[in-house]
Amino acid sequence: MSKNKYLIAANWKQNCDSKSSTKLINDFVKLFNKTKPKCDVLILPPSIYLDTILTRLNKLKVPLKKISLGIQNISPFLNGAYTGEISVDMAKDFKCSYSLIGHSERRHVFMESDKIISAKTKLSLESGMNTILCVGETIAEYNQKQTKEVILRQLKTALLKSKDLFKSDQDKIIIAYEPVWAIGSGKTASLDDIADVHAYIRNTLNKILGTKKNTIKILYGGSVNDLNAASILKIPDVNGALVGGASLNSKKFIDICSSI
Ligand code: PGA
DSSP states (O other), X not given: OOTTOOEEEEXXXXXXXXXXXHHHHHHHHHHHHHHOOSSEEEEEOOGGXXXXXXXXXXXXXXXXXXXXXXXXOOOSSSSSSOTTOOOHHHHHXXXXXXXXXXXXXXXXXXXXXXHXXXXXXXXXXXXXXXXEEEEOOOHHHHHTTOHHHHHHHHHHHHHTTTGGGTSSOGGGEEEEEOOGGGTTTSOOXXXXXXXXXHHHHHHHHHHHHTOSOOOOEEXXXXXXXXXXXXXXXXSTTOOEEEESGGGGSHXXXXXXXXXX
């Protein structure tokens, strides 16, 4: 992955079926080939359709360097008797080069603790995956002005044990700042708040790494769409976006990718 490129990631969540995911990737690849966006593009489909999407990308002769594949969640264990879980190595079998860890829906709907997220982050980095760690505050935390405190805790618990795994190759870890209240709500954080929090994340990463400067990508997520992407992506320290709802529409998603 090139250092100075933006990363735009499509998080399809638990949406689509076999037919509609095939149509979505076909439509997107057509627009992608026409538009040739300058950013790195990542698709995170439901894991049961990874093979479908991989097969389509191969058939359409799209190199996985141009449109990468990722898994939305991994097991905190390497392998064994963990019914329903998918290991990081299984994801690699389907050519996933990214994993998404600690998404707010995992934290708040599936009650994943900081400890579990820390274990997943470590496992993902150890396996060589490009690891996207999601952080963000709830609306109650936002109203109580606890955003930075929450983010500091989430970053420290997830990264302190794993920092040696990405210190010398900072492309390996990516932070996604997603205010929980902005996800799927149609409300994005204000441009000032995004700038402030991203700068805070950048500084915190410096402290964690014991450096003065780092090149870790910091994505913004939460109701990013084709209309607001350009202004969000212009903010310093915003190095891309994690897109949910709008990524299910090939036209909207390519417009986001092309807005850089
Ligand atoms: P949204 O989701 O774009 O639908 O708000 C973003 C995410 O949860 O990653």
